[in-house]
Amino acid sequence: MLSLSERLSAAVGEAFEAQGLDASYGAVKVSDRPDLAPYQCNGALAAAKKAKQNPRQLAEAVKAKLDADEAFSEVTLAGPGFLNLTPSQGLLDGLLGELQQDEHQGAYRRETSEKVILDYGGPNVAKPLHVGHLRAAIIGQSLKQIFRRAGDEAVGDIHLGDWGLQMGQLIAEIKRRQPDLVYFDRAVTEGYPEESPVSVADLAEIYPVASAACKEDPGRMAEAQEATAELQAGRPGYRALWQHFVAVSQEALRADYGRLGVEFELWRGEASVHDLIEPMVDELAEQNLLEFSDGARVVRVAREDDKKDIPPLLIVKSNGSVGYGSTDLATLVERKRDGFERCVYVVDKRQSEHFVQVFRAAAAMGLYPEDRMEHAGFGTMNGKDGRPFKTREGGVLRLSDLLAMVDEKAEERLKEGDGSLTGEERAEVARQVGLAALKFADLSNPRTTDYVFDVDRFVAFEGKTGPYLLYAAVRIGSVLSRAGSSEEEALGFAAAPAEPAERELAMQLLSYKDAHRGAYEKRMPHLLCEHAFSLAQAFSRFYAACRIADEESAEVKNSRLALTALTSRQLRDILGQLGLEIPPKM
RNA sequence: GCACCCAUAGCUCAGCUGGAUAGAGCGCUGCCCUCCGAAGGCAGAGGUCAAAGGUUCGAAUCCUUUUGGGUGCGCCA
Numbered sequence: 001m002l003s004l005s006e007r008l009s010a011a012v013g014e015a016f017e018a019q020g021l022d023a024s025y026g027a028v029k030v031s032d033r034p035d036l037a038p039y040q041c042n043g044a045l046a047a048a049k050k051a052k053q054n055p056r057q058l059a060e061a062v063k064a065k066l067d068a069d070e071a072f073s074e075v076t077l078a079g080p081g082f083l084n085l086t087p088s089q090g091l092l093d094g095l096l097g098e099l100q101q102d103e104h105q106g107a108y109r110r111e112t113s114e115k116v117i118l119d120y121g122g123p124n125v126a127k128p129l130h131v132g133h134l135r136a137a138i139i140g141q142s143l144k145q146i147f148r149r150a151g152d153e154a155v156g157d158i159h160l161g162d163w164g165l166q167m168g169q170l171i172a173e174i175k176r177r178q179p180d181l182v183y184f185d186r187a188v189t190e191g192y193p194e195e196s197p198v199s200v201a202d203l204a205e206i207y208p209v210a211s212a213a214c215k216e217d218p219g220r221m222a223e224a225q226e227a228t229a230e231l232q233a234g235r236p237g238y239r240a241l242w243q244h245f246v247a248v249s250q251e252a253l254r255a256d257y258g259r260l261g262v263e264f265e266l267w268r269g270e271a272s273v274h275d276l277i278e279p280m281v282d283e284l285a286e287q288n289l290l291e292f293s294d295g296a297r298v299v300r301v302a303r304e305d306d307k308k309d310i311p312p313l314l315i316v317k318s319n320g321s322v323g324y325g326s327t328d329l330a331t332l333v334e335r336k337r338d339g340f341e342r343c344v345y346v347v348d349k350r351q352s353e354h355f356v357q358v359f360r361a362a363a364a365m366g367l368y369p370e371d372r373m374e375h376a377g378f379g380t381m382n383g384k385d386g387r388p389f390k391t392r393e394g395g396v397l398r399l400s401d402l403l404a405m406v407d408e409k410a411e412e413r414l415k416e417g418d419g420s421l422t423g424e425e426r427a428e429v430a431r432q433v434g435l436a437a438l439k440f441a442d443l444s445n446p447r448t449t450d451y452v453f454d455v456d457r458f459v460a461f462e463g464k465t466g467p468y469l470l471y472a473a474v475r476i477g478s479v480l481s482r483a484g485s486s487e488e489e490a491l492g493f494a495a496a497p498a499e500p501a502e503r504e505l506a507m508q509l510l511s512y513k514d515a516h517r518g519a520y521e522k523r524m525p526h527l528l529c530e531h532a533f534s535l536a537q538a539f540s541r542f543y544a545a546c547r548i549a550d551e552e553s554a555e556v557k558n559s560r561l562a563l564t565a566l567t568s569r570q571l572r573d574i575l576g577q578l579g580l581e582i583p584p585k586m
Numbered sequence: 587g588c589a590c591c592c593a594u595a596g597c598u599c600a601g602c603u604g605g606a607u608a609g610a611g612c613g614c615u616g617c618c619c620u621c622c623g624a625a626g627g628c629a630g631a632g633g634u635c636a637a638a639g640g641u642u643c644g645a646a647u648c649c650u651u652u653u654g655g656g657u658g659c660g661c662c663a
Contacts, residue, residue: 033606042605045644055643079606080643124663165662211662225661270663296661308589311660324663350657352590357660379591380657413625433625444611445599450591450656452598457612461625464611471625482622530600533610540626549622586625 001098001106004510005029005039008071008085012041015065019058021047026062028085030511037076037084038507044081055081089496092506096495099509099566105573106509108517110151117335118144120346121158121257121264124166125249126203129256129399131389131453132348135378137262138442138579140346142525143376145577150520158253159331160269162246164324166211168228170203170245171238172220173210175227183237190236196244200252203245229321232274246271256399261435261579273330277322280330281315289364294318301360313357325358332362332373342372344523349377349448376523379450389453402438402458409459410434410467414586421585429583434459436466436580443578444529464533466580472536473575473582475543476568483549483561490565493558501538501545502563508538509566512574525578532574539567 002010005028013026025043032040044062048055059081066075066085073088099106120140123133140156147154174197175184181197182188198206214221231238250267257263281297284290289299295318302310314325335343345355355375363370383389390396411430414421421429441458445451461467480487497506508531515531518524548564551557575582 032608036606040606045605049643082606122663161663169662214662294661298660306589309659314661317661319661321661323661325660349591351663353658354663382656417625418623448591449599454598457598460612462612463625465625467625468611471623475623475626479622526600530610541628543622544618544627547622551622585623 001095001102001104001513003106003513004087004092004095004507005514007091007095008039008087009041011069011071012043012062012066012083012085015062015069016043016047018065019047019061021051021058031084033084036078037074037086038504039085039087041083041085042081044083048081059083087507089498092503092510093494093496095510096497096506096562096566100491100495100562104149105569106512107149107573108513108520110520114152114341115339116147116152116154116342116344117266117338117340118147118154118156118344118346119159120144120156120262122161122347123158123253124161125245125269126166126170126200126207128200128204128252130396131381131399131402132396134260134399134402134438135381135442136346136348137257137260138439139376139378139447139525141262141579142443142528142577143344143346143523145579146516146519146525146528149516149573149577155265156263157266157268158257158264160246160250160253160267160271161324162242162249163232163270163274163322163327165224165228165321166207167231167242167245168226168321169210169214169224170206171227171231171241172223173206173213174198174241175223177206181241183241185237188237192237192240196248197241198244198248200248203249225319225321229319232321242271259403260399261439261581268331268334270324270327270331273327273334274322276330276333277326280326280333284315284365287365289361290315299361299364301357301364303360310353310356310360313361325354328354328358329361332358332367336367343368343374345373345375347375347377349375349379351375352377374523376447378447379445381453382450384452384454402455403434405455406434406438406459407431410437410461413461417586429586432581432583433461433467433470433586436470437461438466439579440466440469440529443525444533446526447524467586469532469536469571469575470580470582470586472539473568473571474584474586476539476564476571477582478585479543479548479564480561480568483557485561485565487565487568490558490561491569493562493565495562495566496555496559497563498556498559499542499546501542502560505535505538505542505563505567508535509563509570512570516574528574528577532571532578535567535571535574539564539571 008028009026012028013023016025017023025047027043028039028041031037044059045055048058059077063075063077066072071088071091072085074086076084078084118140120136123129144154144156214224231242290297296314297316298312298314300312314323316322352375359370359373362368381389407430410433414426414430438458497503515527519528546560548560
């Protein structure tokens, strides 16, 4: 179905066409001057400029046509050619009726469905999740839901960092610490123990040590690089040890992502494509795309019109090992093979140059056209000093610690309530409320901008927050049950908004598609957050201004129940896409 | 050095294919529960949109320069 602004745009567009001008000048948007009218169209000014006409006269002609259109109850002309538009009661009632019937609840739908894979994990084996992983996980999970709502077949891949230098660093470090382990005995090639010699906690401790050692000691780095190459070449002991790393890490990651409510349909990693690399290298060589450079093999991707130097994509390092350039390229080979039509990478925007390299190389070898591979980059989470976020001790804040903080805060807030929740219920609601605060605080920032990470904001429950949205949803449910009506029943009542607050709520409800479409097309969940907040706000005003359950007139009451039910259904639909769970009460 | 991004209210941020009086949340001030959930609603104070030029009937938005921040630039991912 059409959104209200689309419906109005169509009408105004026709009026422009009747003047021999492009219909796109008829674009209608929510007014900047709500005191004059709820919608506006400024196209007459731009059209007049282009057609060298008088804007005021042009707007007059458009207005004359719109005056005869029953979609508008009022059309006024202001200033040099601004059209102020008020949709008619009949139009609102009619569109609300359509919305009640719409099987997609007013959401945006693509004409054709695409098979899309989203990459929003990328955690490294051995490194526990920290706040830096939060954005990718939350934005990616949300984008996946937004894609699905629009009709795409979207799946998420965790794409573990399990095949690069860090693996060699771990192996080399463990070898130094426990050289007698069977994994390091070249004479042994099978029958390794099933029990992992290291736990996730061990790995978390070992990795930073190993990483730091390599940074300051070239000798240690050489050991790690050699171990990496040997691992990739298939040395049995290393492979067996590596298997343990992956297994213990996956278990921990499942738990962490699970707590966040983030899911992956695919648990692949860099290592999954190892066997695809050799044929890929052959293919690149065959296509004359591969060059030797300083002992390494690379694909040159620089172009004449580049404003800056784009370095070549490193495929095989001089020591024979492969890095993420080749695994990422091979991953595209794999995704193409598996029938994915579009690949979206929800990864820190600082890696944009890397994706330019990979995408160009992939396009050059004919895997995908460049517009089918996207880097939906996101901004850095900074501390209050403007630099990437660190805890006071200088480390990164672990995700589990952040979750615990938010949880505790929500629990405290719930204890202030009327005590109708049992301890167990309260713990569950606290989890939902805390998580909602956290996710909404992150998602409501535009994806691409950096933002200041402020714990207080993540645990705020008032104003433009996740809990505000949950509160609205919970209260709606409570109103419906108090009125003795169900959502399904109320959706069958005729909605005829009369009061200003009712009309404003109706107009919000009828703009869902615009917000969803924007979020989908731009890959920007914050647009959906904006809409959710506006909707909840419109409902809260409506609730404050109008009686619902105890309204005397049955007709008015039913109309209001219909608006309430529509809000309930739409809010639930949106919160689902944002990953917020609505508790029964709070 | 080269390239890219950012600078809007006390704070955190929207708005940027140019358009009427620049918005939100927090914080601050004052109201609103004998009535469906006050994690709420209403009202108010608060801004040379970093600075200077330019394009335009019209610039927070486009162009140039300057200042101040941030980021990236082949064997880490």
